[in-house]
Amino acid sequence: MNFVVPDFYPAAAEIFVAVMALVIMLTTTFARSIARSLGYFLSQFTLIAAAFITIATMDGQVSYTFSNMFISDLMGDFLKVMIYFSMAIALLYGRSYLADRNIDKPEYYLLAILMTLGMMVMVTSNHMLTMYIGLEMMSLALYALVAFDRDSARSTEAGMKYFVLGALASGLLLYGMSMVYGATGTLEFSGVAQSVYNQAANKSVLLFGLVFLVAGISFKLGVVPFHMWVPDVYQGATTAVTLILATAPKLAGFAMAVRLLIWGLFDIAEQWQTMLMFVAAASIILGNLAAISQTNIKRMLAYSGISHMGFMLLGLLSGVVDGERHFALNAYSSAMFYAVAYVIMSLASFGMIILLSRAGFEAERIDDFKGLNKRSPWFAAVMMFVMFSMAGVPFFIGFFAKLAVLQAVVAAGYFWIAAVAVVMSVIGAFYYLRVVKVMYFDEPLDTAPIHAPADVRVLLSANGIAVAALGIAPQALMSICAYALLASL
């Protein structure tokens, strides 16, 4: 027995969030009368304090702890901070929306914090076991959140659908992991990489496992052909939950793809790049074409999310060309920039739906945005920023995100997929611009004044300004992404 107590310092943020989850559970149970606001404020405190802890313990070094199951690096720290911020913003936007519908129970915040912990575990895992446990923690909490409005048949149905399909996807992922274990004899990503590099692993078994790993990752990112759940779940869940579902988990999914494929299986990159190429092309085509015919804006944004995740994969799949690796850093940082940019845009777009909704009314049809300019010129402008940015109109953040991944794809020499992406984003511009058109040129159907608390208004305005401002100066965020990856690789 030579057991050494693991170094807890790199995992300080995870431990803090886990403890706070228990604190929230116990305090809201015993202080029933103020439980709702207590749950909310404690979760916001947890997220902000966790951000401080993560930044304070950040040292730019790659360190391992818990017998190499936990990795602490700059990429993980950056993604974790982004996850805290997107969760905090999502909780803030959703609070009055949930209160209007009388579902702002403290369990909502507790599940959100446990979900954050699951995502943190995924981002910092260096072992397939912790990756899987983190994924399950995130997914289980999300299934419950999707079904949280339990008196609504649609929400319950969406939760059930997501649960059954998610369990199947977890099964596929686990099967893939077991095959990789069978081929390499280890579950640790660095060990897997070593074994693949030494060609000690059996290639056929490895590739067989890889297929299932890619399938599992694709499901969690919601890309074709594992996208069927996305529109139904986005539409069925209450908008506050859709907001959570469409933001932070995408960052965790990105981290999962990076850890499994790049940290673990970088030496068979050409194989998974080919798989991802078809997945990405199909997602971009299907997402953009299916979004055109939608009348429900949540469904439209769901299909647009499918195509955005396809774009994000474009960055991941252009790292290695003919065994040459000097594009890798550029390509992966463009994918990371895309994921972060998508999260910022997605927060604002679902935030706008929440802003226009009120007790007993869901602004989920595109028609509900008609004449928004007459009701509130400023928020019409915010929505316009977001739609322009998602469409990839120049000088918004979405434009630079698309530009970066397309540059990476062209540098890698995959011209056909770059052409598909460009043509499809032109087609996709139609449905984004249609929203702008109905806001500015149609008569409002609904003339009720916009009722939203001041904090939502201020933060949503800031969110819209961020979409525009980061587009004018994207270099800072881009270089943070590149630097974080450089320090971690």
Next chain:
Amino acid sequence: MEFKTFVFYFLAAILVFAALKVITARNPVHAALYLVLAFFNAGGIWLLLHAEFLAITLVMVYVGAVMVLFLFVVMMLDINLERLRQGFWSYLPVGALIGVLLVIEMAMVLGGQYFGLDAMPVPPEPQAGFSNTRELGRVLYTDYVYPFELASLVLLVAMVAAVSLTLRKRKDTKYLDPALQVSVKREGRVELVKMKAEKE
């Protein structure tokens, strides 16, 4: 053939048969019972692999607790089998195509050529006094303490989710709190009003 090999093939054949019956049995109760059989045989195979503790845990936890609960649930629910089978034939072609493809892939990879006895190193014979349970416990609370603790939080998530989705306070309930009943004072129930005597 060695006796051990015979036992393995015997258990494996029943396991595969039971697993097939789980998904093809028409009656859900039968399916659950076949799953119990499958668990027993898997436990037997694990015993052959010297994983005594895991084998016994599998039987105790899954057969003893999980499946019994599951059987209760299946018997309590009124499952409409006709509705469950709806759409079976229309989805069959696509499902069968993907299934056959997967089986072919599996057959190509999972055969003896990669996972045969000659491809795998022979595990060392355990020393005298080797305890499976002790070894498991040793790594579970040391090397694997991080996933172990996280797994407990996953269970917490499941618990919170289940409670928050199903617990309801009924509004029409006639339940009275005994503590409140006992602590009733005279002032709470009877009010003495002073008034002048009135004459007819």
